[in-house]
Amino acid sequence: MPLLSKKEIAELHQINQENCISIFIPTHRAGKEVLQEKDALSLKVQLQDVKKKLAKKGIHKTTINTITAPVQQLIDNTLFWRQQSDGLAIFIADNYFKTYTLPIYFEAFNYIANAFYLKPLMPLFVGDGRFYLMNLEIGKVKLHECTQHSITEISIDDLIPENIQDSVGYDYEDKNLQFRTQQSGAVQAIFHGQEAATGKRKNEIKTYFRAINDGIKPLLKDEKTPLIIASQDYLFDIYKEANTYSNLYDKNINTNLKVTNILDLHELAWEKISPIFDQKRKDKIARFLEVQGTGKTAIGIERILPKAFQGKIDTLFCENLADIFGSYKLENDTVSVTETEENDTTISLMNLAAIKTFLTGGAVYLLDKETMPNQHSKINALYRY
DSSP, X not given: OOSSOHHHHHHHHHOOOSOEEEEEEEOOSSSHHHHTTHHHHHHHHHHHHHHHHHHHTTOOHHHHHHHHHHHHHHHTOTTGGGSOOSEEEEEEETTEEEEEEESSOOOOEEEEESSOOOGGGGGGGSSOOOEEEEEEEXXXXXXXXXXXXXXXXXXXXXXXXXXXXXXXOTTOOGGGGOEEEEESSXXXXXXXXXXSSSHXXXXXXXXXXXXXXXXXXXXXXXXXXXXXXXXXXXXHHHHHHHOOOTTBOSSOBOOOTTTSOHHHHHHHHHHHHHHHHHHHHHHHHHHHHHHTTTTSEEESHHHHHHHHHTTOEEEEEEETTOOOEEEEETTTTEEEEESSOOSTTOEEXXXXXXXXXXXXXXXXXXXXXXXXXXXXXXXXXXXXX
């Protein structure tokens, strides 16, 4: 299941109250930082800052403590901090409290306005490419549908042979595929028997793999989606001969599946396959540079924000960790930029542009300044037409 859906982003964006509080902190999955409660301390620092900002707005201390009570409960919850990923996002409003444990690193940050700050969540939805991951062992095959941030098992038990004998008959001898492992930096399989991966045994394995290929083929309808295999090298070599799926990734993940948990396997798969999906970002930047100056691109929040509301932006590039504050009047497309968050009417215009672009079907990339298409502006846009 996705960790955060577009529908949830839309629901978060629809909440408009006087004090919508957004808090982001980096977190740790394990290690001394967890044992020393550094993540809880990081949240405590952000909470103290939020309370100061609310007090500055004239809100009574009792009301502040009531609004922020769920955050204090998280800080005191030791078990909660042992179940973290790379980042924690918290959204608080009157009678509203949501937390998201996400595999994204966040800089510690808080924001109070009449809507939530959602721009840091955008990396979940770009370069997040969909792919298939198959664990391939003799007698044990699992298929998963994945993105960078999610993994879901697809049930294939009724589509493939339960074991190799179902494909090649009961004269198949498991003893010919017994192996020992040798530790030399990575686990390697050494097979015994003269026909371990050649001759008759290889043909039997290929017959088995062909049955697996034929069984999962109806599920893999979109042949633009890569399929990556986790298996021993010799098995992958045989599977390639049996495979008919046109987008089989040409390199396997060679790991001991008996000792590698599924989350670590997913991470290994993404490391191998991610360059495929980063190409889309590179293509969009190249397109921006190609058509720059033709009216199909824009820089500057004044030009971009109205187009975001109109749904005309194909791709938005925002400088990561930067922001643009001000106000926007929808009725006459008036954008006013200020240097900082000056008062209650000042909001993050970059956040607003990012969310409107995303909700109208555009892609939003958060980039370092040196990788922005036009480095003279904190925000660049490539129009649809």
